[in-house]
Amino acid sequence: MTFCLDTIILKPENNNEIKNAIILLHGYGGDGKDISMLSYNWRRYLPNTIFICPNGHEICKINPSGFQWFDLTNDDNDYILEQSLKAENILNKFIDEIKNEYKLDNNKICLSGFSQGCMMSINVGLTSEKEYNCIVGFSGKIVNTTNLSQRKKNLTSTLLIHGELDDVVSPTHLLEAKDFLIRNNVRIETHLIKNCGHHIPMEASSIALNYILKKFIE
Numbered sequence: 001m002t003f004c005l006d007t008i009i010l011k012p013e014n015n016n017e018i019k020n021a022i023i024l025l026h027g028y029g030g031d032g033k034d035i036s037m038l039s040y041n042w043r044r045y046l047p048n049t050i051f052i053c054p055n056g057h058e059i060c061k062i063n064p065s066g067f068q069w070f071d072l073t074n075d076d077n078d079y080i081l082e083q084s085l086k087a088e089n090i091l092n093k094f095i096d097e098i099k100n101e102y103k104l105d106n107n108k109i110c111l112s113g114f115s116q117g118c119m120m121s122i123n124v125g126l127t128s129e130k131e132y133n134c135i136v137g138f139s140g141k142i143v144n145t146t147n148l149s150q151r152k153k154n155l156t157s158t159l160l161i162h163g164e165l166d167d168v169v170s171p172t173h174l175l176e177a178k179d180f181l182i183r184n185n186v187r188i189e190t191h192l193i194k195n196c197g198h199h200i201p202m203e204a205s206s207i208a209l210n211y212i213l214k215k216f217i218e
Helices: 032-045 077-102 116-127 145-151 172-183 202-217
Strands: 007-010 020-025 049-054 109-114 134-138 158-163 188-193
Touching (some): 020 032, 032 049, 032 202, 077 116, 145 172, 172 188
Parallel strands (some): 109 134
Antiparallel strands (some): 007 049
């Protein structure tokens, strides 16, 4: 099947049955290949999981070799919200295609992302009519708390991980997201990684894997 987004798909090895999926969303200027590196650390522990790593629908304006979910060259908050909502609609269409192709319901899908991909995972995950299995975000934030509070439809369990030395997306956004999600009754777990900047170290990858393993067997 042809999907609405170009995507890297890593199916279970040895033709194992597909029981669940992890959709990995890259950051600003990245691509599906970048974020798919996470799957190589996780696959051996998740033998029945398919990994879906799409490219953003737009070429990144500041890095034409990569992609974006929404434009960041204009820092107007209303513009950013508008563009993120457009991306959200495209991602929802893509996820519906994945669900139909692999016969998966929301409760069998983990949404995960880095930086801008984390922002999209939170928005898509919490505005769906049905809960996802979980949301796992690295180094991100909530795009617009006022808008999300008006549109939130479920209480998908969420894990957010951030580097304490992140100078691209400030770790203060982790605390703001935690406060927002607690106030909105979302089950939230957070981790601040010491001596870590804007990337995903092995420690963060391991924390995320253990969280997903727990959620997939609940």
